[in-house]
Amino acid sequence: MMLPFNLEPLSDSRYFISNLAGFHRVVARETLELLAEQGDGVLDAGIKQDLARGLFLADSSAGEEAGVAALASGYARRLTRDLAFRPTFMIVPTLRCDHTCRYCQVSRAALGAAHSDYDLDARRIPQVIDLIARLGTAPYKLEIQGGEPLVRFDLVQAIYDEAEARLGATDFEVVITTSLSLLDDTILDWARGRRVVFSTSVDGTEVVHNRNRILPGDNAYQRVKRGIRAIQRQLGPDRVAAVTTVTKDLLAHPEALIEASQELGLTELFVRPVSPYGFAQKSGTGTYSFDDYMAFYDRLLSLIIAHEAAGGQLLSEYSGKIHLQRVFQPDFNGYADLKSPSGFLLDCVLINYDGKVFGSDEARMLQRVNPELDLSCGTVDHFDPAANPVYHKILKESLNAVHPGCEQCAYQPFCGTDPCQGISEQGEPVGDKSRSAFCQYHKRMFSYLIDRYYRDPEARSVMESWCHA
Amino acid sequence: MRYLDKERYSEWVVRQALYWLTPTTRWRLDETENQWAVALDDDSYSAQAELDRLLNDFLLRERIGRRTETTRSAIADAVIRSIQQRLSES
Ligand code: SF4
Ligand code: SF4
Numbered sequence: 079m080m081l082p083f084n085l086e087p088l089s090d091s092r093y094f095i096s097n098l099a100g101f102h103r104v105v106a107r108e109t110l111e112l113l114a115e116q117g118d119g120v121l122d123a124g125i126k127q128d129l130a131r132g133l134f135l136a137d138s139s140a141g142e143e144a145g146v147a148a149l150a151s152g153y154a155r156r157l158t159r160d161l162a163f164r165p166t167f168m169i170v171p172t173l174r175c176d177h178t179c180r181y182c183q184v185s186r187a188a189l190g191a192a193h194s195d196y197d198l199d200a201r202r203i204p205q206v207i208d209l210i211a212r213l214g215t216a217p218y219k220l221e222i223q224g225g226e227p228l229v230r231f232d233l234v235q236a237i238y239d240e241a242e243a244r245l246g247a248t249d250f251e252v253v254i255t256t257s258l259s260l261l262d263d264t265i266l267d268w269a270r271g272r273r274v275v276f277s278t279s280v281d282g283t284e285v286v287h288n289r290n291r292i293l294p295g296d297n298a299y300q301r302v303k304r305g306i307r308a309i310q311r312q313l314g315p316d317r318v319a320a321v322t323t324v325t326k327d328l329l330a331h332p333e334a335l336i337e338a339s340q341e342l343g344l345t346e347l348f349v350r351p352v353s354p355y356g357f358a359q360k361s362g363t364g365t366y367s368f369d370d371y372m373a374f375y376d377r378l379l380s381l382i383i384a385h386e387a388a389g390g391q392l393l394s395e396y397s398g399k400i401h402l403q404r405v406f407q408p409d410f411n412g413y414a415d416l417k418s419p420s421g422f423l424l425d426c427v428l429i430n431y432d433g434k435v436f437g438s439d440e441a442r443m444l445q446r447v448n449p450e451l452d453l454s455c456g457t458v459d460h461f462d463p464a465a466n467p468v469y470h471k472i473l474k475e476s477l478n479a480v481h482p483g484c485e486q487c488a489y490q491p492f493c494g495t496d497p498c499q500g501i502s503e504q505g506e507p508v509g510d511k512s513r514s515a516f517c518q519y520h521k522r523m524f525s526y527l528i529d530r531y532y533r534d535p536e537a538r539s540v541m542e543s544w545c546h547a
Numbered sequence: 548m549r550y551l552d553k554e555r556y557s558e559w560v561v562r563q564a565l566y567w568l569t570p571t572t573r574w575r576l577d578e579t580e581n582q583w584a585v586a587l588d589d590d591s592y593s594a595q596a597e598l599d600r601l602l603n604d605f606l607l608r609e610r611i612g613r614r615t616e617t618t619r620s621a622i623a624d625a626v627i628r629s630i631q632q633r634l635s636e637s
Binding site: 080081082083084085087098107110111113114115117142145146147149150151153154157482483486510512513518 | 563566567568569570600604607608610611612614615618619621622625626628629
């Protein structure tokens with residue numbers, strides 16, 4: 079007896095199938111044809127047993143009712159797990175920045191702009207931490223964003239001190255998202271004994287990086303290189319991580335990224351396409367197709383495999399890793415984009431420099447480019463998501479299982495939704511998935527990774543070490 | 548113009564396939580009594596091949612879906628019961 083499942087074709091004649099409980103299998107087209115034509119009675123015993131174990135067929139001894147109950151309970155388990163409210167608290171101490179990156183995703187304010195217009199008022203910090211204490215539970219995750227947060231290192235320190243006093247000295251961790259251009263000994267000394275890690279951007283080798291990440295009058299790459307080295311040396315290698323925005327300049331040169339990571343002593347890459355938010359669209363640097371991006375990703379993965387085969391240290395790639403973990407590790411839900419209900423508000427509460435609060439980083443970016451919309455859920459002193467009908471609409475429609483397009487998609491149990499991207503591209507949170515950049519990107523990533531995992535033993539072993547590292 | 552027999556291709560299959568064809572090409576759907584008439588802006592071999600692939604996959608989905616129709620609604624009811632139970636326990 080067949081139980082419901084969805085299917086997506088892979089690059090050969092095989093299909094990826096999955097069900098609501100989040101189980102998956104890769105099967106031959108003939109198996110599906112047989113099932114569709116004659117039901118499961120004609121299947122080979124081994125295949126039948128395996129499909130029954132994954133709840134694609136009801137176990138004949140236990141009957142259909144038991145199969146339905148098991149699928150339903152698996153789905154309910156996934157939903158309640160993704161529904162948990164466990165946000166990262168993002169704080170933007172300033173929008174001012176010393177860089178003028180071509181694709182700036184968050185928009186920025188000039189370094190010399192008035193502090194009163196673009197910096198968090200220090201008197202608000204107790205309120206910020208109070209809101210975090212009321213909404214979150216230990217261990218709290220705080221992420222300091224910008225602009226360039228180290229422009230106001232004094233505010234970063236004040237946020238940390240207040241968190242220590244109010245949340246408990248060992249009950250929180252702070253990630254500072256920074257270009258590292260302003261890192262100095264004072265900051266390193268301060269970070270040494272504290273629960274602080276740095277997240278920075280490396281977009282390739284010096285030439286590629288500097289073409290996009292512009293530090294007027296200085297060399298952005300040399301600055302980030304110096305910063306990463308200093309953190310690794312003085313604080314330890316696990317205190318700094320790097321994210322790569324794949325620009326058109328990098329697209330043809332994935333080897334530049336491997337070279338840069340070697341030079342910088344980084345063992346984890348985190349590559350992402352240029353964001354569709356902020357000013358990226360206007361500058362023209364984001365104009366490449368997802369096919370181009372996947373061709374880049376394919377070459378990058380092959381280079382990582384070759385690097386390891388030649389005796390180099392294993393390099394992992396975080397975007398690939400989270401897609402794989404969603405598929406292969408049923409309890410993994412640590413990435414806001416790949417969750418249903420979406421991670422909007424459930425995974426992120428962003429407190430902006432002006433005291434406004436948003437349900438995601440994307441919401442504040444969208445707000446900045448669409449000042450006529452209100453995408454906030456109140457302010458630090460009056461947090462109230464229920465007061466904004468946009469929040470009600472987004473949260474109500476954040477379950478991808480009922481989105482047209484996702485309903486039939488085999489990646490749906492592992493995928494998510496990005497309501498802000500939907501609003502940005504199509505004017506509403508659900509949108510037409512066939513035209514959605516979110517869908518095009520994640521669908522390609524899932525099918526590429528799964529296809530290669532089941533087709534290429536070398537790739538599989540590298541991917542497995544990413545997931546288990 | 549591509550003509551598809553209504554006896555072989557249901558409206559669901561044709562509309563689903565065209566939905567996912569949108570990134571490849573713009574299209575228009577008309578019908579006669581017995582056929583769907585699909586006009587593609589990009590009539591190239593690769594666009595036609597993509598349409599064939601999509602039609603083929605949605606036919607398979609439809610046939611499999613038919614065999615599990617009743618189970619789907621039984622699952623929806625069971626999911627709601629199970630979530631209510633989980634939420635009342637937590
Ligand atoms: S460093 Fe960040 S905030 Fe500053 S211009 Fe570049 S992307 Fe924008
Ligand atoms: S967004 Fe796209 S890839 Fe993700 S579940 Fe929906 S249809 Fe599938």
